[in-house]
Amino acid sequence: MSTETLYFDRNENQYGPAPACFDALRNAGIAQMSFYSRDFMRNVKSPLSERLAADFGVEEKEILLGYGGEDLLKQTVHCFLGAGERIMIPSHSWWYYKTIADEVDGIKVEYPIVEAGDVYAYDVPAMLRLYDEHRPAVVLISSPNNPTGNVLSREDLLHVLEHMKDTVVVLDQAYWSYADQENDFIGELHARFPNLLVIRTFSKYYSLAGVRIGFAVLGTKLGTLERFSARYLGYHRLSEPVALAALESTEYYRGIAEKMEADKEMFRARLGDLPGFTVYRSWANFILVKIPETLMAPLKEYLTSRGLVVKFMNEELLHSHMRITLGTQEMNRVLADTILAYMEEHPSA
Ligand SMILES: Cc1ncc(COP(=O)(O)O)c(C=O)c1O
Numbered sequence: 001m002s003t004e005t006l007y008f009d010r011n012e013n014q015y016g017p018a019p020a021c022f023d024a025l026r027n028a029g030i031a032q033m034s035f036y037s038r039d040f041m042r043n044v045k046s047p048l049s050e051r052l053a054a055d056f057g058v059e060e061k062e063i064l065l066g067y068g069g070e071d072l073l074k075q076t077v078h079c080f081l082g083a084g085e086r087i088m089i090p091s092h093s094w095w096y097y098k099t100i101a102d103e104v105d106g107i108k109v110e111y112p113i114v115e116a117g118d119v120y121a122y123d124v125p126a127m128l129r130l131y132d133e134h135r136p137a138v139v140l141i142s143s144p145n146n147p148t149g150n151v152l153s154r155e156d157l158l159h160v161l162e163h164m165k166d167t168v169v170v171l172d173q174a175y176w177s178y179a180d181q182e183n184d185f186i187g188e189l190h191a192r193f194p195n196l197l198v199i200r201t202f203s204k205y206y207s208l209a210g211v212r213i214g215f216a217v218l219g220t221k222l223g224t225l226e227r228f229s230a231r232y233l234g235y236h237r238l239s240e241p242v243a244l245a246a247l248e249s250t251e252y253y254r255g256i257a258e259k260m261e262a263d264k265e266m267f268r269a270r271l272g273d274l275p276g277f278t279v280y281r282s283w284a285n286f287i288l289v290k291i292p293e294t295l296m297a298p299l300k301e302y303l304t305s306r307g308l309v310v311k312f313m314n315e316e317l318l319h320s321h322m323r324i325t326l327g328t329q330e331m332n333r334v335l336a337d338t339i340l341a342y343m344e345e346h347p348s349a
Pocket residue numbers: 010011067068069070071094142145146172174200201202203209212213214
């Protein structure tokens with residue numbers, strides 16, 4: 001077994017970006033390094049925002065660029081949520097949502113995501129009920145959701161958006177594209193729901209987390225955020241050509257997504273029947289696995305001592321679970337073998 005540490009803990013994409021992304025960096029010159037962009041003279045932010053606007057069928061000014069979904073989520077919440085106002089957040093979700101709500105002294109209202117066999121699901125009637133009760137200023141929806149891996153179906157999303165027309169709805173799609181690459185739906189949503197903001201990132205599917213680039217498609221009623229997030233000296237001129245190169249590398253990324261789909265099945269087949277284990281279905285680049293609570297500390301110790309770093313959850317609702325970020329196929333096999341070896345060595349665990 002390799003002696004280097006293998007990371008399965010932060011939802012990074014271990015395959016790395018497409019070769020064209022490295023070429024884009026190699027081809028960067030003095031313009032990208034030494035000068036501010038002059039794209040504003042054409043009334044646009046950059047070739048990247050223009051490309052995204054064309055892809056999604058929206059106006060260029062309706063594409064916001066940012067340093068990843070993290071940056072865009074923070075800007076959105078700081079812009080739209082006032083102190084003492086309510087924000088709806090999924091019960092199981094990325095911890096950062098709560099942090100940004102706290103930063104502006106917002107009141108958090110959690111709405112349920114429920115376990116249904118080997119999948120988690122949004123409880124839509126409960127979401128709508130809580131919305132009517134609390135009248136939040138902002139609603140955060142994450143699909144695919146971290147760490148549960150589930151999605152809100154298109155039908156349910158439309159139903160929810162129809163009901164929530166009087167607030168700012170943020171759809172965080174950081175893990176989009178693994179299971180579904182279709183973008184036309186966003187154009188349709190944009191046309192129908194002027195209060196909707198869709199956030200995406202190049203960090204996950206495109207394996208560019210270190211480059212820190214993401215974008216949002218902004219609803220027509222949310223112009224306040226466009227002004228709030230304006231960057232008069234331009235954006236990051238090195239990351240933009242890299243992101244554009246990624247968008248051109250469709251086949252490379254499809255190949256990775258296919259390997260990940262196969263490895264999700266591999267984990268389900270190999271770990272799913274272990275006593276006390278549930279491998280939940282996932283539409284993202286990670287899987288959530290429920291394990292017996294008594295295994296949490298010893299299995300973590302066993303894996304860590306072998307250089308395998310997995311996220312063992314430590315939250316009120318998820319304290320008997322590990323979240324495995326899919327690595328390369330080779331890494332995933334090492335991890336599955338090591339978990340099975342532990343179970344064989346500890347038959348009464
Ligand atoms: C649900 C969710 N949204 C957004 C992000 C932000 O990622 P980034 O800032 O790299 O785009 C993450 C990162 O893990 C995430 O889990």
